[in-house]
Amino acid sequence: MDHRPQAWGRPRDDVYGAYDASYLQNSGPKTVTQSPVVTGTSVIAIKFNEGVVIAADNLASYGSLARFTDVKRLRVFLDSSVVGFGGDVSDMQFLDRHLNELAIDEAYDAAEPTPETPTSPGTLNAANLHKYLQKLMYRRRNDFDPLWNQILVAGLDAASKPFLASVDLRGTAFTSPSLATGFGSALAQPIMRKYAATEEDAARLTREQAVDVVKECMKVLFYRDARSLDKYSIAVVTKAGVELKENEQLERQSWAFAERIKGYGTQTV
Numbered sequence: 001m002d003h004r005p006q007a008w009g010r011p012r013d014d015v016y017g018a019y020d021a022s023y024l025q026n027s028g029p030k031t032v033t034q035s036p037v038v039t040g041t042s043v044i045a046i047k048f049n050e051g052v053v054i055a056a057d058n059l060a061s062y063g064s065l066a067r068f069t070d071v072k073r074l075r076v077f078l079d080s081s082v083v084g085f086g087g088d089v090s091d092m093q094f095l096d097r098h099l100n101e102l103a104i105d106e107a108y109d110a111a112e113p114t115p116e117t118p119t120s121p122g123t124l125n126a127a128n129l130h131k132y133l134q135k136l137m138y139r140r141r142n143d144f145d146p147l148w149n150q151i152l153v154a155g156l157d158a159a160s161k162p163f164l165a166s167v168d169l170r171g172t173a174f175t176s177p178s179l180a181t182g183f184g185s186a187l188a189q190p191i192m193r194k195y196a197a198t199e200e201d202a203a204r205l206t207r208e209q210a211v212d213v214v215k216e217c218m219k220v221l222f223y224r225d226a227r228s229l230d231k232y233s234i235a236v237v238t239k240a241g242v243e244l245k246e247n248e249q250l251e252r253q254s255w256a257f258a259e260r261i262k263g264y265g266t267q268t269v
Contacts, residue, residue, distance in 0.1 A: 036088035036148045038062050040073045041227040042184030043084035043152050044217050046192045047162045047177045047202035048210035051238035052154035054082050054164075055214045057221070058246070059229035060089045066229070074233045076242050078103050081126040081155030082235045083133075086181035087169070088148035095133075095147060102132075126155025126163040126237075130173065138171025146170070150181040155237050162202070162237075177202040180217075183225040188217035207236065219250055 011019070038060050045054035060071040068089075075083045075096050083099065085092040106124055124132065130153040140146050146169040157163040165175040177199055178192035195213050196202040205213075214234060221228045230250040236243045 036091075038068070038089040039227075040071065040086055040089060040092070041225060042180055042182035042188065042221055043073065043086045043150075044180040044184045044188045044192070044214060044221075045084065045152050045154050045164050045178065046196050046205070046210050046213060047164050047199075048196075048205035048207055049203050050162070050207060051156070051236060052082075052162050052164050053207075053210045053214045053234065053236050054084050054152060054154040055218055055232055055234040055248075056084050056086070057218065057229040057232040059227065059231075061227045064227075066227070069229060069231065072233055072246050074235050074244065074246070075099065076235070076244055077129060077155075078106060078123060079241050080123070080237075081129050081153060082237055082242055082244070083129070084152040084154070084181075086150045086152075091147040091149050095149065095151075098136075125158055126153050127157040127165075129153055129155070130163070130165040130167065134167045134171055134173040137167050137169060141170050152179050152181065154235070156239065160239055183227070184217070184221060187220055187224050191217050191220065207238075211236065215250075222250055 013019070040060050041057065043054065043056040045052055054074060056073040058070055058072060059066055060068040060073075062068070071089060073085045073092065075085070077083055077099055083095075085095070102124075133151060133153065137147060137149075137151075148169050150166065150168045153163070153165050153167070155163050163175070164177070164179055165173060166179050166181070167173040177196040178189065180188045180192070192213060195209065196205060211234070218232050218234075222230045232248050232250075233244065233246040234248050235245070
C-alpha cells in the first residue's frame with residue numbers, strides 16, 4: 001500500500017498500475033430506488049356516509065424478513081386528509097417530507113377551519129392533493145426515476161363529500177368506493193365490495209359499519225398475507241377532521257387450532 005499522506009491507503013502505482021476511475025464515469029440515466037428493498041404491504045380504505053376509513057399495518061419488510069414492526073404508513077395532511085403508502089419505505093419518507101413542506105406552505109394562507117368549513121378555499125382538499133400526487137408521480141415516471149409507491153388518498157372533496165382515490169408509480173389514478181393496494185386488492189377488496197360496490201352502497205354505510213369492515217379485512221390480511229402484521233394504523237376522516245389511531249392491535253390471535261391438525265409439529269399420528 002502507498003502510505004504517503006497524499007495517497008493514504010491506495011495501491012502503489014508502480015506495483016499495481018495506475019488507479020482506473022473510468023467506472024465512475026456514468027453517462028446513463030439517474031437511478032435512485034430502482035429496486036425497492038424495504039417495503040410496506042397493503043393499504044385499504046372504504047367510504048361511508050360521512051367520510052372515509054383507511055388502514056395500514058405497521059410492518060416494513062426487508063425483502064422477505066419482517067424487519068421493522070413500528071413503521072407508520074398513514075400520514076395526516078392539513079388535518080383534513082390522510083395519505084396511505086404502500087411500496088418502498090424510503091420513497092414514502094421522501095414523499096412524507098415533501099408533503100410536510102407543502103402543508104406548511106398551504107397553512108400560511110389558510111383561514112382558520114371550522115366544523116362547517118374544515119378546509120378553506122385556499123387549502124388543498126383531498127381531491128386537490130390527489131391530483132397533485134398524480135402529477136408528481138407521472139413526472140417522476142417520465143424522468144425514469146419513479147417513486148415506487150402505490151398511494152391512497154382519503155378525505156373530502158371541495159363539496160365536502162367523501163373522497164377516495166389511488167395513484168401508483170406510473171401516475172395511473174382512479175377513484176372507487178373502496179380501494180386497496182398490494183395483496184389487499186385480492187384479499188380485502190372482495191370483502192369491502194360486498195358492502196360498498198357502488199357509491200349508493202357506500203352512502204348507506206355508517207361509520208361503525210365501515211370501521212368493522214376494515215378491521216375484518218385487516219384480520220384476513222394478517223392471516224393470509226405473509227408480509228403483514230397484527231399491529232396497524234387506522235384513520236377516520238369526516239368533516240370534523242381526522243381521527244388517527246396508530247397502534248391498534250387485532251384481538252389476541254391464537255394458533256392453538258394447529259395442534260389439532262394431523263402432522264403438525266412433533267405430534268405423533
